[in-house]
Amino acid sequence: MASPKKKSTLISHGIAAQNRKARFNYTIIETIEAGLVLKGAEVKSLRHGRATITEAYAGERDGELWLLNAYIPEYQGGVLSRFETKAPRKLLLHKKQMAHLLGAVSRDGVSLVPLDIHFNKRGVAKLTLGLGQGRKKEDKRHAIAERDWQRDKARLMRSKGKDF
Known part of the structure; x- marks a missing residue:
């Protein structure tokens, strides 16, 4: 009897790591998408969705932007190339975008x-x-109160809808 195929947990497109506390701790004024310079094993590890960027930040070094303190665990798939898990990773942006951000x-x-x-x-x-x-x-307290009110309001609307 053949065993059923396992579903792959790889992420081909979509979110690999998310900083959920960022929108709570900061008021986000503007967002921008940047490329990342990664090694092959780092990309494979990211596809498994085990990276953490909650303590990460971006900063300038030698006129370039870098992602600092981001944790990407080592890939355990038999690849011989090792990498530092919290190494600085270069961000790829246009010069005008970089000048605007800095x-x-x-x-x-x-x-x-x-x-x-x-x-x-x-x-x-x-x-x-x-x-x-x-x-x-x-x-932050105001944001918590607003979120709680939205949740309670949705509950009330659902309960009212079921009565009719």
Whole structure:
């Protein structure tokens, strides 16, 4: 008797890693998509969806933008090439985009926050960067209250709809 085929857990396109706390801790002013310089084993590991970017940030080094402190675990598929899991990874942007982002960081005091790593329709790994302005504690409380109200409102609407 033949065993049933296992479903592949690989991500050919879609989100590979997401920073869910970013939109809570920052007010995202603008988003931009950047390419990533990765090794083959890093891409394979990303396709398994085990990367973490919650503590990651983007910064400038030698006039280029880099993704720092992003965790991409080593690929366990028998590949001999090893890589550092939290190595800085170069971001690929046009010069005008880079100048715009770096100018906003230095002038307006905003941060470059990685929002997610995803694969586009062609299967290329991309990073969504957000220009984020840090929220204060009271702003976070307001966001929590708003989210709770939206959830309660949806519950009320569902319960009212079932009565009719």
